[in-house]
Every structure is written in structure tokens, then in C-alpha cells.
Amino acid sequence: MIPYKKLLNIICEELDIKKGEKILEAGSGTGNLALEIKKRGADVTALDNIKIALEMHKQKDNEASVFLWDLTNNLPFSNNYFDKICSNNTIYTISKKKRDNLIKEFYRVLKPGGKIVLSNIHKKFSPKKIYLDHIKYSIRYYGFLKTLKDIFLMLVPSLKMFFYNFKIKKEDKKGEYDFLEKYEQKELFKKAGFINISENKKVYSNQAILNSAYKK
Ligand SMILES: C[S@@+](CC[C@H](N)C(=O)[O-])C[C@H]1O[C@@H](n2cnc3c(N)ncnc32)[C@H](O)[C@@H]1O
Numbered sequence: 001m002i003p004y005k006k007l008l009n010i011i012c013e014e015l016d017i018k019k020g021e022k023i024l025e026a027g028s029g030t031g032n033l034a035l036e037i038k039k040r041g042a043d044v045t046a047l048d049n050i051k052i053a054l055e056m057h058k059q060k061d062n063e064a065s066v067f068l069w070d071l072t073n074n075l076p077f078s079n080n081y082f083d084k085i086c087s088n089n090t091i092y093t094i095s096k097k098k099r100d101n102l103i104k105e106f107y108r109v110l111k112p113g114g115k116i117v118l119s120n121i122h123k124k125f126s127p128k129k130i131y132l133d134h135i136k137y138s139i140r141y142y143g144f145l146k147t148l149k150d151i152f153l154m155l156v157p158s159l160k161m162f163f164y165n166f167k168i169k170k171e172d173k174k175g176e177y178d179f180l181e182k183y184e185q186k187e188l189f190k191k192a193g194f195i196n197i198s199e200n201k202k203v204y205s206n207q208a209i210l211n212s213a214y215k216k
């Protein structure tokens with residue numbers, strides 16, 4: 001399976017989704033993960049601060065429950081509201097100063113006994129490794145010629161991806177962008193009062209770390 005699709009599946013497995021559960025996806029983008037969660041029977045709230053991303057999500061699923069909100073503010077939900085919360089590749093965009101408060105907010109809106117799953121690329125991640133893994137799987141499943149055609153068709157977006165990645169990494173070095181340290185999610189959970197914090201699970205071609213935890 002291609003790395004991104006595999007990652008979404010792992011997050012869904014970790015969430016251990018039950019029909020009808022209220023799940024928040026924080027930083028839902030165009031809705032790929034939220035759609036996978038919904039397919040498994042949950043009632044998903046997809047939150048993002050980019051209006052166009054939420055509109056694209058709505059184009060994929062016009063009944064999607066989307067919420068335009070900035071995660072650097074306190075969450076607009078009452079205490080103990082969600083059964084589960086997940087967030088993929090989002091909190092690394094939030095400054096370290098604001099991360100503590102966000103995780104505390106996740107704790108507040110989660111029901112007692114509720115589960116949270118966070119996955120984020122880490123400080124030393126390499127987009128090249130994810131890209132090469134993608135190519136490897138594509139050759140195995142779709143064959144060499146189709147893969148070559150896709151590489152050609154996706155050349156411009158792929159080059160853009162590497163370029164922006166390079167820029168982001170440069171900003172990270174200047175301290176303007178805060179990728180997570182490998183231990184950081186566990187620490188954030190601990191500080192916010194979560195229990196049963198899982199050990200690090202390497203996901204996304206080993207370029208991201210996934211942790212889960214529970215509210216008391
Ligand atoms: C890399 S995308 C991940 C999308 C989705 N979670 C997935 O797995 O496909 C990160 C998303 O986080 C959102 N995001 C970043 N900072 C945010 C903030 N402060 N508040 C809300 N959303 C934010 C971005 O707009 C973007 O859609």
C-alpha cells in the first residue's frame with residue numbers, strides 16, 4: 001500500500017473506531033483521513049483553519065461535518081464532548097508555546113476514558129524516503145510502466161513538494177518552524193494529564209511517530 005494510504009489505515013486501526021462514535025479530526029485538510037474514519041461508521045467532525053481545504057472536503061462529501069477554526073485558540077466544543085480525537089501531520093505547524101494548550105484542550109473536550117491518536121513527522125524526517133517508498137509500492141502493485149507514467153504526470157507537484165520541504169526545513173533550522181522531537185508527543189500527553197500513553201510507533205515510511213493515550 002502507498003505510504004500515505006497505509007498511514008491513514010494505521011491511524012484508523014489505532015482509533016479502534018466503533019459505529020456512531022463522535023470523533024474529532026484536528027487539522028483535517030481536504031478530508032482524506034476524515035473520510036476513512038467516516039467509512040468505518042463514526043460521526044466525524046473535521047476541523048481546519050483553511051476554508052478552501054474544507055470546501056474541497058465538502059466536494060468529496062457534501063454531508064461532511066466541517067468546522068473552520070484555528071487550533072491556536074481554545075476549542076469551540078464543550079467539556080467531555082468527543083469519544084475520540086485524532087490529528088495527523090498538523091501540530092508540527094503549531095508553535096511549541098501553543099502546543100501545550102492545544103493538547104490540554106484536546107483533554108478537556110475528550111470524554112473520560114476517551115482515546116487520542118496523534119501522528120506527526122519528526123525533526124529528522126526525509127520526504128525522499130517517503131517518495132521512494134511510494135515509488136517502490138507503485139512498481140510492485142501497478143507495474144513499472146504505469147509508475148513511470150505517474151512519475152511524469154506528477155513531476156511538477158513532486159518537485160514543488162521537495163522545494164517547499166526544503167524551505168520548511170530551512171525555517172525549522174532558524175527556529176521559525178517547529179518539527180516535533182521524537183519524544184515530544186509523549187511529553188505533551190503526560191503534561192496534559194493523559195494516561196496509558198503508548199510507546200512510539202514509527203509510521204509513514206518511518207518518517208513520523210504515532211502515539212496514543214487515554215483521558216482518565
Ligand atoms: C499536512 S495537512 C494534514 C491533513 C490531514 N490531517 C491528512 O492526514 O491528510 C495539515 C493540515 O493542518 C491544518 N492546520 C495547520 N495549522 C492549523 C491550525 N492552527 N488550525 C487548524 N488547522 C491547521 C492545515 O490547514 C492542513 O490542512
